[in-house]
Amino acid sequence: MRKMLLPIDSENVPEKVLTYLKDFVPCMEYEVTLLNVISSDRIRMNKEADGVYDIKPLDLETPxxxxxxxxxxxxxSEGINSVVTMIKAGEPSETIVEIAESGDFHVILMCTHGMGAAKRLLIGSVTNKVVHHSSVPVIVIRE
Incomplete structure (x- = not known):
């Protein structure tokens, strides 16, 4: 069975992604791995809060x-039954690339968040970094 990595960072997964998965996954017989990367910055921020926000990594994993x-x-419920979930901590783009390459994934499916060129130049985007650094093919769905 082929493996698809789908990094998601919010509960609001665009309808376009669901439509794509419903059309693409069954005919290609993919196992879909849903990945959420908890940014190492969030964990570091919580550790540096000196007890004010005493949040442990487990507390971040629950949501x-x-x-x-x-x-x-x-x-x-849409008929895609081969689904695996995974939570990792780290820098999102690096973690996605590392998981995709070490996990023998065949494709990464990602969304853009409609970021303009100027904003992307200043802060970069996770999708942009993954596209440019992954040896695994990346399918990008414009949100």
Missing amino acids: SNEMLTSFEETLK
Whole structure:
């Protein structure tokens, strides 16, 4: 079975992604891995808060786990039954590329967030970095 990596960072996965998955995954027999990367900056910020926001990595994982479980249920209700969920901590683009390459994935499916050229130049985007650094093919869906 072929493997597709789908990094998601919010509960609001665009309808275009769901439509693409419904059309593409069954005919190609893909296992879909839903990945949420908890930014290492969020973990560091919580550690440096000196007890004011005493949030542990597990506390950050709970909302991620709920989000992934919800989307997994949505996919299964649409007939996409081979779904795996994964939560990792790190710099998002680097972590996505590392997981894709070390996990023998065949394709990465990502969304843009409509970021303009000027904003992308200043801060970069996770999708842009993954496209330019991954040896695994990336399918980008414009949001």
